[in-house]
Amino acid sequence: MTLKIGDSAPDFKTIDQNSKTVKLSDYKGQKVVIYFYPKDNTPTCTVQSCNIRDNYQSFLDKGIKVFGISTSGHKAHQNFIKKFDLPFDLLLDTEHAITELYGVWQEKKTFGKTYMGTVRTTFIIGEDGNIENIISDVKSKDHSSQILG
Numbered sequence: 001m002t003l004k005i006g007d008s009a010p011d012f013k014t015i016d017q018n019s020k021t022v023k024l025s026d027y028k029g030q031k032v033v034i035y036f037y038p039k040d041n042t043p044t045c046t047v048q049s050c051n052i053r054d055n056y057q058s059f060l061d062k063g064i065k066v067f068g069i070s071t072s073g074h075k076a077h078q079n080f081i082k083k084f085d086l087p088f089d090l091l092l093d094t095e096h097a098i099t100e101l102y103g104v105w106q107e108k109k110t111f112g113k114t115y116m117g118t119v120r121t122t123f124i125i126g127e128d129g130n131i132e133n134i135i136s137d138v139k140s141k142d143h144s145s146q147i148l149g
Contacts, residue, residue: 040080048140055144
C-alpha cells in the first residue's frame with residue numbers, strides 16, 4: 001500500500017520507550033509528526049533526531065506532537081533518548097508492523113547487499129487524521145525546517 005497526501009493516516013497501537021501505550025487515534029485533533037528512521041545510535045539517525053531535539057520548542061509552539069519510530073528495541077530507545085537528551089517519545093516497532101503499514105519497510109541495498117529495512121520517511125498528520133505531507137527526501141541536518149516549512 002502506498003500512502004499519499006490526503007489519505008487517512010493508518011491507526012496503530014504500540015508502546016513507547018517507557019512501555020506506555022500509544023495509539024495514533026488518541027491524538028486526533030492535534031497535528032502529529034511521525035518520523036521513521038532505520039536504527040538508534042547510527043550517525044544519520046542521530047543527526048536527524050538531534051536536529052528535531054534542537055528545534056523541539058518550535059514544534060511545541062505549534063502544538064505538534066512528535067514521535068520517532070524505528071525497529072530498534074526497548075533498551076536501545078531508552079539509551080538513545082538518554083544519550084542525546086531527546087525530549088520526544090520513540091515508539092517500538094520491533095516486528096516492523098507499523099513500518100509496513102506506512103509502506104516504509106522496503107528492500108534496500110548497501111554495498112551490493114540487498115536486505116529489508118526502514119526507509120527514512122516522515123509523515124505529517126493533520127488534526128483531522130489525514131496525511132498533510134510526506135517527506136521522503138529527508139535532509140537529516142535540516143529536517144526540522146523540512147517539517148515546519
